[in-house]
Amino acid sequence: MRFAKSKSRNGKLRNHIELGFVATIDCAIVIAAQELGLFEKYGLTVRLSREVGWATIREKLSHEELDAAAAHASMLFSIYCGIGVVRRSCLTGMLLGAHGSAITLSNELWDLGVRDAASLGRIIRQHKGSRVFVFAVVLGLSSQNYNLRQWLRSGGIDPDLDVRVIVIPSALVYETYQGGHLDGYCVAEPWNSAASLSGNGWVAIATSEIEPRHPEKVLFSAAGFR
């Protein structure tokens, strides 16, 4: 067990801060703080732990393998209330940025004439009964899921009835898309650029355009139960 020695289960405090992140640009602040030596400047020893996706972050926070993490703001409520995860007291003293995600769609959809939410709605209605279009987000309770649904609705698409929205860890979304399993996705950068720069897809809209300045990741800190 990698963290057994420093885990609180043995009654001792860690002598460093175990800080989780996922490789998406909305976690850049924690990486920059480490690389710029700012934790050292403030007398801290911080170990960064890269995780594949948000479910892993959520479980590790809940089970005290992480002291803090760059995390979805929703986790403050899901972990505090124990929704789908062991309950743990927590808080945030700082949000780590606003927006930073986008919606990428397939070249097939472009060839079918999709240019925006309204034209996507038309194509989906044309294929009703013959094909279910599949879109990925990175966590159920996420701004990506929320923003994707807002955008789909703006095109007259019911995200619960007209399409299928599935959850895939951030780092695996693009690979899954490349495998031909997705018609589009809403995920943080750089996974939209992975498609648009390689010609494998196109970016329909950035989340900054769907809802400007919406809260994105927070610095999630475990607060413990009294």
Added chain:
Amino acid sequence: MLQDFAENREEEHIRMLAAMIEASQYCDAPGNRPELVRMLAQPRYFDVDQRLLANALVGPFECGYGRRDANQFIIYDGFKVGRPTHARGKWVLDMVRTLSASELSPVLRPEIIGKVFRDDIFEKAVAFVRASEKKNFSTAPPAPFVPNGASIIKHDERRTETLPALASQNMPVTCPSPKIFSEARPAFMNSKLFDPATTLSV
């Protein structure tokens, strides 16, 4: 006893937030973005070609059919967007309630917002940053960033010189390695030369 990081280690917690506030200002400055891209692209963090990260962080943003201004793609500055205000907490709670099953609504009480969105702690961290500035907390300037095996963007060759290593580079980083970071990596993300002819196929 559970570990109370934010409460029992309050001093450390405030210090960590102070470091984050400073880092957020660094990340937000357009002039720092090319360097931020180099930091993030390193194998132990993103392990991707720098061009993938530069697209949104430096811009202009290539959409696949044209380019757009990337200025507002992401905002980092803690003083602009980082304060955990009640209004921001309410936005998040409303989102969570919208995305959750309706039977969870009684659990997701509005009183929780003030418990988890802690503007007061942000204020303490801001005060700590200000006090550190006055005391000149550290006389040593932040160590320069060293590109660590990441490929260098062609049009920017000024960073190819060797710089002294950062102490923090010796800090172990645990990296569970999903498939995308290893053998299954697509050619484009394998630090191979970018071929403009293969883009904009639409």
